[in-house]
Amino acid sequence: MDIHLNQLSMVFDNTTAVQEMTTTIKDGELVSLLGPSGCGKSTTLMLLSGLYKPTSGSIHFGDQDVTKLDAEKRGIGMVFQSYALYPHLSVLKNIMFPLRMKKVPKKEAEARAKEMAELVQIGHLLDRKPGQLSGGQQQRVAIARALVKKPNVLLLDEPLSNLDARLRLEMREEIRRIQQEIGITAIFVTHDQEEALSISDRVMLMKDGIIQQESAPQNMYKKPENEFVASFLGNPPINLMTLTKTHESTVYRLADSKEIIQLPALPPEDMETVRLGIRAEDLFHTTENPLFQGEIIHIETIGRDTLIRMQVGSITVRALVDPEQQLQIGDAYSLGVRPGNVHYFHSESGKRLPLQMRGGNWHAKTNVEEHA
Amino acid sequence: MQKPTWKSTLKGYLYLLPALLILVVFSIYPIIKSFLMSFYTDYDFFSDTVNAYGLENFTKLFQDPNFITALKNTGIFVIGVVPLSIIISLAIAVLLNSKIKLSGFFRTIYFLPFVTSVVAVAIVWSWIFHSDYGLLNYILGLFGVDPIDWLTSPTYAMPALIILSIWKGLGFNIIIFLAGLQNIGNQYYLAAKVDGASAWNRFKSITLPLLSPTMFFVSIISIINAFKVFDEIFALFNGRPGPANSALTVVYYVYQKFYEEWEFGLATAAAFVLFLIIFLFTIIQLIVGKKFVHYN
Amino acid sequence: MRKEALSKGTIYILLSLGAILMLLPFVWMISTSLKAPNEVMAMPPVWIPSEWQFGNYSEASESAPFGTYFFNSIVVTVLTTIGELLTTILAAYAFSRINFYGKGIVFAVLLGTMMVPGEMLLIPNFVTVSNLGWIDSYEGLIVPWIASIFSIFLLRQYFFSVPQELSYAAKVDGCSDFKFLWYVMVPLAKPALITIALLKIIGSWNAFLWPLIVTNSQELRTLPVGLSAFTTEAGIKYELLMAASTMVILPMLLLFFVMQKYVISGVARSGLKG
Secondary structure (H helix, E strand, C coil): CCCCEEEEEEECCEEEEEEEEEEEEECCCEEEEEECCCCCHHHHHHHHHEEEECCCEEECCCCEECCCCCHHHEEEEECCCCCCCCCCCCCCHHHHHHHHHCCCCCCHHHHHHHHHHHHCCHHHHHHCCCCCCCCHHHHHHHHHHHCCCCEEEEEEEEECCCCCCCCHHHHHHHHHHHHHHHEEEEEEEEEEHHHHHHHCCEEEEEECCCEEECCCCCHHHHHCEEEEHHHHHCCCCEEEEEEECCCCCCCCCECCCCCEECCCEEECCCCEEEEEEHHHHEEECCCCCCCCCEEEEEEEEEEEEEEEEEEEEEEEEEEEEEECCCCCCCCCCEEEEEEHEEEECCCCEEEEECCCEECHHHHHHHHHHHHH | CCCCCCHHHHHHHHHHHHHHHHHHHHHHHHHHHHHHCCCCCEEECCCCEEEEEECCHHHHHHHHHHHHHHHHHHHHHHHHHHHHHHHHHHHHHHHHHHCCHHHHHHHHHHHHHHCCCCHHHHHHHHHHCCCCCCCHHHHHCCCCCCCCCCCCCCHHHHHHHHHHHHHHHHHHHHHHHHHHHHCCHHHHHHHHHHHCCCHHHHHHHHHHHHHHHHHHHHHHHHHHHHHHCCHHHHHHCCCCHHHHCCCCHHHHHHHHHHHHCCCHHHHHHHHHHHHHHHHHHHHHHHHHHHCCCCCC | CCCCCCHHHHHHHHHHHHHHHHHHHHHHHHHHCCCCCHCCCCCCCCCCCCCCHHHHHHHHHHCCCCCHHHHHHHHHHHHHHHHHHHHHHHHHHHHHHCCCHHHHHHHHHHHHCCCCCCHHHHHHHHHHHCCCCCCCCHHHHHHHHCCCCCHHHHHHHHHHHHCCHHHHHHHHHCCCCHHHHHHHHHHCHHHHHHHHHHHHHHHHHHHHHHHHHHHCCCHHHHHHHHHHHHHHCCCCCHHHHHHHHHHHHHHHHHHHHHHHHHHHHHHHHHHHHC
């Protein structure tokens, strides 16, 4: 069953939480709604669940228009950030609850609840009360409760953010496993890019109630459609800077400084100023035609990587470099980048711009065509 | 939360309906009605018809020496009960709060009178106050005090009523004070101890100011309740307002006019005056409270 | 550490003295209720009756229809309590979980009426009840008391503490508002509901002025009204009067001993609002 959102809008008092959203979620897909807090991702989920009713627009589950349908009639399962288990009921009773509300006979409800408990591996905890469970166990119960009535869609509202780092990793694999095992369409809201990129088939990145980009995770990372997407994804964050054209048409300098930048790929020719984005891991040390030259002002070792900050004219550039190198603060250093790894964005709209290759790198060319 | 819709409004009022129905009929309507009734000067209860309105009830009221007595007695009662009751219950609450074993047990005992019927305990006290065979006079006699006519002499009827009322109401105040005391963080006391403050100074400069919101609440409730005293009198003096009207209070006066003399207009006017007095006191306390109460 | 103002021993002595004063009337009541007439008036007082006269209790309950009073008190207490719980649960739910037009105003008006002393409502309510033909009836004793603004506020506060996500979860699980209230909120609010019920039971059992004015016949008197009438009938038979008083007081004392945690927390909470 596909889910279609058509021109969906939600306005609270004076703020627009979701703005004319149109998209389709395919059957059996796990889609992440990603974005900073207040971007409208949770509101979108609430609209999908029927707990909120949209100001305008429509929602279709398959052929059925569910826009006006109440949550209890939509046949959805939902998992909440705080798990929202019924504190007065045992684990088994919690999982049985949706079935009991549907008047499923007690015997059958119990059997189905137990089966579901096995699937999420909490079969040994059935008699406990939620208060006696760890966060991870509670989340498993919440998932079982959401799935036990065989819903059409599984909605997950930041289900992992109350868990500690290690459990979060484990549970996100669990969620992916369970989702694929029963082949349910799932929509997963998160503010954690790593989470979104690692488990979803498709990511929708939102900002100010508008989808900025929807695509497969790697695609979104590799080819951000605008500056926001580029800056939101990636840790350490992408290096962004403004370039201004000099009197020579293929030579750019950093805005607010005289630093001339030797670019491996150029933005469209008619641009006077342009925004350049380069990820820290795409920069490498080179002395041959370096892109940036400057002084190392900061060195940080994160696990197996070494992150440096380098002063280049008036800006600082972050780069992940070979940890074997003996570097010291104050050292002069130079960095280069492969032509396909630079991103240009329109200096006002922030939209991605195609690249002009120097010397015709076919790989980068295809990138340009894809986004033309 | 989402904005109200007509659907949610209908649902909301449906849920409110049972409570609202009762409250409108028996709490809100009577407030308006009693305001109106106090202006009924000619009223026939049996046909529920009003023949004349006017301010006459109020002038009559203030010309009635009994009403003046009732006002005076109520005032004496309030002054007799409230400060004493607050001081005693605060002292007990502070003692109970001093981390001793059995504190729960004592709390239970002090609270017992609160759950008992006023009528029943007033009857028990009337036996204790008995001038010849009463327990109180016997105990006083051990200290060389001559027997007192607690319930039959106009001088002692009011003190007897005050003793009973303090005994009855102590538990409630203690519980409220205890809750207030337990809300005061220990860090203040530790800091004061480090500074070398004596126990009395700690009480004066930490407990009292930090307890002032509680104190404020207790005094408002105590004053309101004291103004409304009735059951105790009825039971203690066996259906009379004490010897020679010595325990005639405003509510008792209302009861007399209304239930014994069927003077509905006069009775509601008296009730209305009571309400105004209570209202005035609450307002005064709110104003005074703003100045002295430390809310943190 | 500095010396405390009072030693532990002094505190115990002071509290014990106070406790004795608080308990004395109850002890004296029970002691008198079990005495033979000649011991009642004995001076110095006899604390422990030489022979326990349990017959005083049966004599007291025969000399006035205490059985009927008891029955009436139970009927009135039970029905008012159930009624109040129902109206309170529904109203508290509306105020805490449903958004409707006029909610603020209705709430403010109810809050305002709490300021008005109940005694002022006595006379108009008497007129209303008599117009409804409810004088001297169970309806008259019960119906005016099956809603309480204080209880609604108390429960509303409690309902607010139930996280919003729980009601979302229940909706998704297929609960209508009413089912959510019944299957989730009510079980969760059990402590608050017990407190509300207990305060109501105590208040209803001990109520005096209202039952006094709306009942005329012996058949409908509640215990306190009956007991008050009995004082005239018993005259100076204090042992019977004390036996009757014990019958009125004892049920509430027992209830309180068993459930005191809830009663005290309810009273304490009413104070913390202030």
